[in-house]
Amino acid sequence: MKKLNVGQTIEMMSYVADKMIESKKLLCEIDGKIGDGDHGLGIERGFMAVKDFLSEKTPETIYDIFSGAGMAMMNSMGGASGVIFSAMFMGVIQQPKEEVLSPKAFVGMCENGLKRIKLAGKAQKGDKTMLDALEPAVDAMKQVSEDCGFEELFDAAYQAALQGVEDTKKYTAKFGRAKFLGDRSLGCEDAGATSVSIIFGSMSEYVSRCK
DSSP, X not given: OOOEEHHHHHHHHHHHHHHHHHTHHHHHHHHHHHSOSOHHHHHHHHHHHHHHHHHHSOXXXXXXXXXXXHHHHHHHHOHHXXXXXXXXXXXXXXXXXXXXXXXXXXXXXXXXXXXXXXXXXXXXTTXXXXXXXXXXXXXXXXXXXXXXXXXXXXXXXXXXXXXHHHHHTTSOOOSSGGGGGGGXXXXXXXXXXXXXXXXXXXXXXXXXXXX
């Protein structure tokens, strides 16, 4: 698939939201090893709000879809996690208001979102955060040919994010409650990075089913 129209993009985001909500227990278990154990609850609130937005509103452009989803997450999750996770989609504010989503535009959105997250959270790759999955995913997508379809794009992002999650096991945490554990945080994956991998994995599954 070289393009996604507004309807397909809404369907994809609804599919992602369902998968994230289903992952609540897993994400809480992962977060519970070195954190507060509530990451899955925040993700559930955020993506329930995304589903409500998509079902109650009538987004007319790609911009409307992602900016609305981002605001829904920010307002429902609260705190730093709401700002950071919503920024992944709020990167669309620097994109033109189109009625179709192209791979190039999606990469641009994610790249802008990555910059917003770094500015907001001050984290860097290797700090055991969601960035450890998101930054490799963005880099992988930038390496994919502009002529590719979403299948190749999302798969590249997903595989890179999965490796990023695995890499977080080698890092000591620099943020959140886990930062107080020092070396005791080694060997555990980061829940935020895991969430990013599920997002890209869900997108990959959606476009594969649309063939």
